[in-house]
Structure formats: structure tokens, C-alpha cells
Amino acid sequence: MTLSLRAAQPTDAGKMGAILHRFEADTPWMPKSHCEAEAIKFCGTMIDRGWVTVAVADRIVGFVARDKAEICALYVHVDAQGQGVGKALLDHAKTCHSPLTLWTFEANTGAQRFYLREGFAEVRRTAGDNDEGLPDILYHWSAAGETSV
Numbered sequence: 161m162t163l164s165l166r167a168a169q170p171t172d173a174g175k176m177g178a179i180l181h182r183f184e185a186d187t188p189w190m191p192k193s194h195c196e197a198e199a200i201k202f203c204g205t206m207i208d209r210g211w212v213t214v215a216v217a218d219r220i221v222g223f224v225a226r227d228k229a230e231i232c233a234l235y236v237h238v239d240a241q242g243q244g245v246g247k248a249l250l251d252h253a254k255t256c257h258s259p260l261t262l263w264t265f266e267a268n269t270g271a272q273r274f275y276l277r278e279g280f281a282e283v284r285r286t287a288g289d290n291d292e293g294l295p296d297i298l299y300h301w302s303a304a305g306e307t308s309v
Contacts, residue, residue, distance in 0.1 A: 161217045161243050165252050168212035173204035175220040179235050189267040191292050215245045224249040231262035250278055259302035266295040275299050
């Protein structure tokens with residue numbers, strides 16, 4: 161797969177929203193609380209704020225949204241998972257800011273393995289202080305030589 165990264169454009173919100181909504185719909189432990197239109201609107205808001213980088217192969221296959229030091233979202237289309245898309249997006253975020261923080265759900269064991277493999281360290285856990293009410297984990301990463309939180 162030939163992959164390129166670029167800043168998201170307003171017209172990308174639909175494709176990003178579809179990826180985000182599919183994650184919610186296909187993940188058994190995830191509450192089903194948003195329709196696809198809401199996911200598209202949320203993605204449009206992140207694009208308008210200038211937070212989003214998309215990964216493009218023959219189509220948009222993933223995206224990362226970063227608000228300065230916080231990675232707010234990193235999603236890869238199910239058909240493109242395991243092909244380096246998430247790593248490319250995360251590596252890009254690492255070149256833009258250090259340190260970085262992000263949250264992932266405790267139930268998302270695949271994401272936990274990925275972030276630990278990519279140099280993130282667990283900082284703390286909560287019982288579900290988020291919109292979904294699910295237990296989650298805060299992770300931190302910093303470039304070599306930087307102190308952590």
C-alpha cells in the first residue's frame with residue numbers, strides 16, 4: 161500500500177466520520193450513542209480546528225486528530241489495520257509535538273499494545289470519567305531525553 165499523509169480538508173469529514181462510526185458500531189463493548197451524522201459533524205469540527213491529518217492510499221484509510229500535546233483521536237479503517245497506517249499517523253504526530261498524551265479505553269487491548277509498542281507509558285487509569293462512561297487509561301510519550309509528566 162502506498163500511503164501519503166496530508167492535512168484534512170472539510171470534504172474529508174464524511175469519510176472520517178464513516179471510519180469513526182464503524183468503530184463504534186462494530187466494537188461490542190462500545191456504547192452505541194452516536195449516529196453516523198453525529199460522527200461526521202464531530203470530524204468536521206476537528207478539521208475546522210486544524211487538528212486532523214489523514215492517511216490516504218487509494219482513499220482515506222485513517223486519521224489522527226491532535227490538539228497541541230493531546231492526541232484526541234486516532235482511527236484506521238478496519239480494512240487497512242495492520243498495514244502501518246496507525247504507526248505512520250502516530251509517527252507524524254510525534255514529529256509535530258513532544259511530549260504527547262492520549263487516552264484509550266481499558267477494553268481496547270489492541271490499542272494498549274500498539275501504544276506501549278510505540279513508546280507510550282501508562283500514567284493513570286480512571287473508572288470512566290469520559291462521555292462513554294468506560295474505564296480508560298492515560299498514556300504519555302516524549303522524545304528521548306525529555307522528562308515525563
